[in-house]
Amino acid sequence: MELSSRVKGMAESVTLKLNSKAMELSEAGKQVYNLTAGQLPFRPPQDFIDAIRLELDFLKSYQYSPVSGFVDLRKKIIRHVEESRGINFQASELLGEEFDCVISNGAKHSISNILGAIINPGDEVIIISPYWISYPEMIKFCRGVPVIVKSSIFDVFTPPLNEIKKAISEKTKAIIINSPNNPAGIHYSDEWMSDFADLLEENPDICVISDEIYFEVCYYDPKPTYFYQKKPELLKRTIIVDGISKAFASTGLRIGYCVGPKNICKGIENLQGQLTSSANSLIQRAMMNYNFSGSVQFLTPVKNHLRDNATIIREKFKERDLMKCWYQPVSAFYFMIDFTQTPVFKKYQQDKNDTTDYAMKICEDMLNSLGVVIVPGTDFGMVNSARISLVLHKEVFSEAITKIVDFLHN
Numbered sequence: 001m002e003l004s005s006r007v008k009g010m011a012e013s014v015t016l017k018l019n020s021k022a023m024e025l026s027e028a029g030k031q032v033y034n035l036t037a038g039q040l041p042f043r044p045p046q047d048f049i050d051a052i053r054l055e056l057d058f059l060k061s062y063q064y065s066p067v068s069g070f071v072d073l074r075k076k077i078i079r080h081v082e083e084s085r086g087i088n089f090q091a092s093e094l095l096g097e098e099f100d101c102v103i104s105n106g107a108k109h110s111i112s113n114i115l116g117a118i119i120n121p122g123d124e125v126i127i128i129s130p131y132w133i134s135y136p137e138m139i140k141f142c143r144g145v146p147v148i149v150k151s152s153i154f155d156v157f158t159p160p161l162n163e164i165k166k167a168i169s170e171k172t173k174a175i176i177i178n179s180p181n182n183p184a185g186i187h188y189s190d191e192w193m194s195d196f197a198d199l200l201e202e203n204p205d206i207c208v209i210s211d212e213i214y215f216e217v218c219y220y221d222p223k224p225t226y227f228y229q230k231k232p233e234l235l236k237r238t239i240i241v242d243g244i245s246k247a248f249a250s251t252g253l254r255i256g257y258c259v260g261p262k263n264i265c266k267g268i269e270n271l272q273g274q275l276t277s278s279a280n281s282l283i284q285r286a287m288m289n290y291n292f293s294g295s296v297q298f299l300t301p302v303k304n305h306l307r308d309n310a311t312i313i314r315e316k317f318k319e320r321d322l323m324k325c326w327y328q329p330v331s332a333f334y335f336m337i338d339f340t341q342t343p344v345f346k347k348y349q350q351d352k353n354d355t356t357d358y359a360m361k362i363c364e365d366m367l368n369s370l371g372v373v374i375v376p377g378t379d380f381g382m383v384n385s386a387r388i389s390l391v392l393h394k395e396v397f398s399e400a401i402t403k404i405v406d407f408l409h410n
Contacts (some may be wrong), residue, residue: 002369003229008139009140010136010137010141011136012067013133014151014360014364014376014378014379015036015375015376015379016365017364018036018363018367018373018375018376018391019036019075019373021364021367022246022371022373025367025371028231030371031371032371032372032373033094033370033371033372033392033396033399033400033403034373035044035129035292035372035373035374035388035389035392035397035400036250036336036373036375036387036389037333037387037389037391037392038333038391038397039183039245039249039251039391040246040249040302040333041150041390041391041392041393042249042297042301042302042305043249044248044249044250044253045290045294045295045297047290047291047294048248048250048286048290048294051287051289051290052282052283052286054286055282055285055286056282056287056336058285059183059295060186060281060285060303061281061285062279062281062282063281064278064281065103065278065279065281065284065366066278067069067269067272067273067277067278068100068102068103068265068268068269068278069100069101069102069104069257069279069284070103070122070281070284070285070288070318071279073120073284073285073287073288074100074102074103075101076099076287076288076292077099077101077103077257077259078099078100078259080292081240081242081259084215084216085226085228085229085240086229087228087229087232088196089235091232091297091298093231093232093233093375094232094235094236096171097184097236097261097262098261098262098263099235099260099261099262099265100257100259100260100262100265100266100289101257101258101259101265101279102257102258102265102268102272103255103256103257103284104123104256104257104258104272104276104277104279105254105255105256105276105279105280105370106243106245106255106256107211107213107241107242107245107253107256108256109137109254109272110241110243110256110257110258110268111134111138111209111211111241111258112119112134112138112141112142112261112409113258113268113271114143114209114239114241114258114264115138115139115174115209115266115273116166116268116271116372117264117268117270117404118144118173118174118207118264118267119139119142119143119144119174119389120143120144120173121143121144121175121176122144122145122171123144123145123171123172123175124145124146124147124169124171124172124173125139125144125145125146125147125172125173125175125176125352126147126149126164126167126168126172126174126176127139127147127148127173127175127176128148128149128150128151128159128176128177128178129148129149129150129151129381129382130151130157130163130181130183130184130336130377130380130381130382130385130387131148131178131380131381132178132182132211132380133379133380134184135176136148136381144173145171147167147169147172148381149163149164150163150166150381152323152338153326153327153336153338153385156186156327157181157184157186157336158186158188158189158192158346160190161192161195161199164196164199165199168203168206172203173206173207173360174206174207174208175206175207175208175209175210176208176209176211177196177208177209177210177211177227178191178211178326179210179211179212179224179335180212180214180215180217180218180330180331180332181214181332182214182225182332182333182334183318183334183335183336183375183377183387184326184329184332184334184335184336185328185329185330185331185333185334185335185336185390186329186331186334187218187330187331187332187378188223188224190222190225192228192232193225193226193227193230194227194230196227197227197228197230197231200227200234200237201231201234204237206237207237207238207239207264208227208234208238208239209238209239210226210227210228210238210239210240210241211241211277212224212240212241212242212379213241213242213243213245213246213256213300214246214248214331214332214333215242215247215311216246216295216296216299216332217246217247217299217302217303217306217331217332217333218331219301219303219304219306219307219310219330219331220307220310220328220331222328224331226309229346231331235260235261236261237261238260239258239260239261239264240258240259240260241256241257241258242256242257242259243255243256243257244256244283244287245384246332246333247295247299248295248298249298249302252281253280253283255259255277255279255280255283255284255287256268256281267286285408287358289327296409304342305394306333306391308394309390309391309392309394309397310328310329310330310335310390312394312397312401313326313329313335313390313401314326314328316351316398316401316402317404317405319405320405320406320408320409321409322341322342322408323404324341325337325338325340325341325342325408326338329390333389333390334387334389334390335380335387335388335390336371336377336380336382336385336386336387336388337386337388337404337408338360338384338385339358339359339384339385339386339408340376340384340385342408342409343408343409343410344362344407344408344409344410345358345362345372345384348361348362355383356379357384357385358384359374359382359384359385359386360378361386362376362386363376365385366404366407367409369406369407370403370404370407371403372403372404372407374386374387374388375387375388388404
């Protein structure tokens with residue numbers, strides 16, 4: 001049976017080969033340092049686990065919820081978004097606009113729902129590299145066109161707004177903003193967000209998908225701010241995406257949500273109703289009985305852990321004079337390294353005019369010689385680079401980073 005053209009045209013992750021090799025090495029009894037994980041080595045908040053247990057005896061926990069999620073939970077999520085972001089969906093600038101929430105099977109599902117609800121064939125969606133792996137493929141699956149705005153380590157992965165302005169065309173339907181950012185481990189500055197708000201004001205037909213799944217995971221000040229805080233009227237064309245995977249250390253429970261204009265949420269509800277129906281009823285009911293502010297206390301040791309590992313990176317990269325290939329991560333679970341700014345890159349590059357992407361080759365060599373698994377930047381729209389996860393336990397992480405810096409300095 002032949003696959004559809006949509007699926008055949010979908011890019012395969014270059015990390016699959018590395019992960020397969022890593023499993024082989026591990027099964028052979030060799031030490032493997034897997035620095036690819038996007039999930040915390042922590043149990044979810046105990047109060048949340050208790051809330052789940054309390055719901056196990058109720059019949060409704062095993063039955064369908066409304067497609068968009070239980071009404072009381074949707075209202076609770078909207079209040080949480082307002083309080084945590086310091087916004088008000090009833091503000092005078094938003095009179096006449098109604099807002100709603102759709103609960104889905106993870107933030108990834110929310111984003112694909114949004115794109116499916118707003119994209120027509122040929123519509124362009126602007127994304128900033130480095131970007132989360134799935135954005136381009138989701139856009140293309142919806143028959144849209146991803147338009148990439150590049151950034152680099154030299155501007156701390158924050159592109160000049162003029163570059164976004166140049167990427168806008170009459171076909172631009174949306175811009176995806178991911179702050180805090182996976183894979184870069186940064187969030188865009190308050191000044192950048194203010195200028196971005198001005199740019200959006202100049203382009204009234206463009207909507208924004210604001211992927212904020214790492215909003216709670218910022219371990220250095222200042223905290224993330226957003227364009228819609230600068231100009232609340234922009235909420236009329238903004239869809240905010242978040243979920244419990246990162247802040248609750250619950251990647252496997254698959255609950256995400258989006259909050260935005262009611263007409264967009266209605267379209268998302270219709271799409272979700274036909275494709276997947278409602279999200280997990282048990283977890284939704286547990287969330288109704290869980291105090292979201294409890295995640296603040298839960299995240300304190302999580303942030304300390306990530307901050308400690310970020311300090312290990314800084315110290316070890318500084319020891320080997322590798323500061324040009326690295327920068328200070330401040331949020332999310334990751335950071336990027338630029339291989340072109342390391343001594344080892346000269347072993348791969350044929351000459352100064354060689355623009356070949358050696359990321360996969362370098363990562364393969366690192367795995368085979370060191371047992372260290374990192375993700376080639378190719379998947380994130382960044383050639384000759386790699387993403388490293390911060391989540392491993394401190395001692396193991398320190399060993400892995402030592403091996404990486406020795407390899408890069410060789």
